[in-house]
Amino acid sequence: MVIYKYTVEKRQIKGERYMLNDEICKLRDKLNKSIEDNEDYEVIYKLSVELDELIAQFYSNENNKKPEEIAR
Secondary structure, X not given: OHHHHHHHHHHXXXXXXXXXXXXXHHHHHHHHHHHHOOOOHHHXXXXXXXXXXXXXXXXXXHHOOOHHHHOO
């Protein structure tokens, strides 16, 4: 069942992309709140580094897409 396998893999890729995007949004909100609340620099820095890593991972996944995935 090649078609089924392809469909399942495609859903997993989309699911991972959306999940990563959700994580980025949540962490960005947490970072913004910590800045607004004047939290300790170490906390802000840690959140910022975590956010940078997630964004890098997101773009890495985007750059590794096949051409037919980009059109969707």
